[in-house]
Structure formats: structure tokens, C-alpha cells
Amino acid sequence: MGLRLCPMITGAFSLLAVVVPGVGAAPAGPPAFRAVTIDEQVGIGYGVALGDVDGDGKTDVILVDDKQIRWYRNPVWDRFVVTRNLTEKDHVCIAARDINGDGMVELAAGAGWNPRDTVASGSVHTLNPQAERTERWDAMALPHEPTVHRMRWLRSRGGPLLVVAPLHGRGNKDGDGEGVRLLGYRPATKSGGEWSRVLLDGTLHMTHNVDPVAWDDDPEEELLVIGREGIFLLDEKDDGWWRKPLGKSPDEFPGGSEVRLGKLPGGKRFLAAVEPFHGHQLVTYMEPSRGDVGLWQRHVVDDTLKAAHAVACGDVSRRGSDQVVVGWRSPDANGRVGVRLYSPTDESGTGWTATSIDDGGMACEDLRLGDLNGDGWLDIVAAGRATHNLVIYWNEGAKK
16 A cells, blocks of 8 residues: 655644545644654653653653653653663563552553563562652562563452563463463552452463453453454453454454554444554454444555554544554655554544654654643654654644
8 A cells, every 4th residue: 555645734843644545635624743852862662651640730751761761740841760770671661550549650660571581581560659759769579471561550340450461471482382471460458568460361472462441331441452363352250351352363363563442433433453563554443333243344544554563542633533643663665664643534434544743753662642731632752762762742733
């Protein structure tokens, strides 16, 4: 699939429309974005999180980098080191969420990153702040599986759960062997106490990413998981965690590495995924119509990416439905890395238009959406691997 870049606005930051043949031109009035770099000394930029770190009511930016974990204070973005060198090998993931209702996020991190060592690598740490959160935080190591890769806080039946997803199962060779032990860590009931663990699933392989979602009407959250066998929903029932396939059957699935949940115009749900593993395709899966059964319908939105490594869904354009933001980290056929915004053209989810947010300046390793200045528009925060930058793309609203 070829893409044609068409200038839409000019200025300090150029916004381009990407016209996907057979889909049509970008809709009128896409948001305008203004790029502001808040760190030019990023090592790898493994993960980005957003949350209020210091309790001032503002959303801060948190970065897990190879040798440091840092947070950047809104609105001037001064930088503070949370911790450094948790293990000899790199840090790799971060989880940030207010789990006790005090208005400040709790942090956990994964390190010891070495995907080739499926026996002795990995680590899981809970990070505990000082009274002044700008000072260095204490770290407490928890038991872990090898190749710890992703983690997120999830609201479960028994309270907050830290979900930790390794990349491989213990002792795996090229993704074959034991399944990945996807664990949930329950915080200790008293300071310094022991955290309990529960096994959510142990059957999948190469589970690259997970995402907590409000899937149904119950108060707890469910979990989307993507890996070698497909896309799955994990749902907590009375007798434990159940797994339901959503995408293609395992013998047809090309493998995938990112998945997020979105809502189309009209209210129908969709999944946005990167396929295959660290792949070149942005793919969507459409929810079956009410009363239909079976797997969700797959649709390739864009197959011109290279090593896509970040996906987010949200109503960036304030249209009452969601769009998809994707970042990729290796130069594509045009020699470009970048970030794009994809918008559905109708309620079916089969037609999409694309708008370039960054064309060449962001080798995107991870990104997040959040309203950082309280103006009602979702901004984009992205970390670049080869470009070594952390950038806020300020959403300045629809083009006049």
C-alpha cells in the first residue's frame, strides 16, 4: 500500500495528511499539533507513562529509560530521577497509577532486560517515594519470571493488581516451549509486607503487550493480551481468569506486538494492533454485530510502517469516537520514522484516513495520550529510540 504525503499547514511544525489509496483524503479539520521536546538525552526510551506524581493536580510525564527512571513535572517539565540502575541490564517497563486514592501515582518497574536469556533475566520492583517525591525513591524487588517485558496496574475483584507480562516462557527457545506465566501481583496489606501473586494465564507464547480495559459493565477491568497465537481477552470470573480469543485463529494469525481498544462512530468497538511482531502493518479488528458469534473481522489499515512499536486509541479529534495513534522506530521505504494519526471515515471501521504528526523526527519506541494542560484536547507524548528524544505533541485543536 503506497502513501502520499500532502502538506496541510506550515509553520514551526509541519502537519501532513497521508492519503491512503482507495480510502480518500483526510477529513476536514484534523487537529493541529505543536511539537515540544522536553528531553534530548533519552537513551532508548523503553516506556512512557502519565500521571500526577507529586499531587498538585497536574498530569506529569514518566519515562523508563535504559539506566534511569525519570519523571518530568508539569508544566515546566523539570526532570527528576526516580531511580537508576535497578539491575545491571536495562530497565524495560513502568506501571503508573493512583491505586490508593491519594491523588498521586504509585510506580512499579521491570528491569534486567535480556530477551535471549529465558532462564535468569528480568526483575520486578515496586518503587516507594520519599516524603518529597522529587528525591530518589526506594526500590523493593519482588519475585519474577524471566524476560519481564510489560506491566500495567489493573482494577481487579480483590483490589489493585500489578499485571506483569514476560516476553517468553521460562526456558523457551525462539518462542517454543513453556507458556508465558502472566502474573498479577497483589500489594501487601501493610508496609514492608509480602506481595501475593496470582497466575492469570500460562499458555501463550511471546506475549509482547497487555492493556487493561473496561470491557463490560462490572466494576473490575479486563485485560487485552497480544502475542504469537493471537489477541485475547482475559476476564476474571468466580473460579479464576478465563481467556477468550478475539482476533484470527492461531493457525492463521501472523503474530502481533501491540493492541488497544477503541470505539467507532456509532459506538461499535474495534481493536487496533500492530502485526506481525514489531511489524509493518496497522490492523483493526471490528466487533461482530449484536447476535453474531465468532472472531472479530480483520482489516489492514496501513502496511507501509517499519518496526511499529507504539499504539494508542483515544478521541484526539473530539469527534465523540476514537482515533488511532501509531509510532514506528525504523526508517520506512521513504527513509522516515514517525508518528501518525488514523481516523475512521464511517461507522463500519473499514475506511480510514491518516494524518502525519511527526515525519522523520521521532523513532518512536512508546507513546501515550493525555490532556496535559486541561484544555479538553488529548496531547501525545512519545519517546524516541534512535532519535533519543522525549516529545510532547501539543494538541491545539481542529484546524480553523
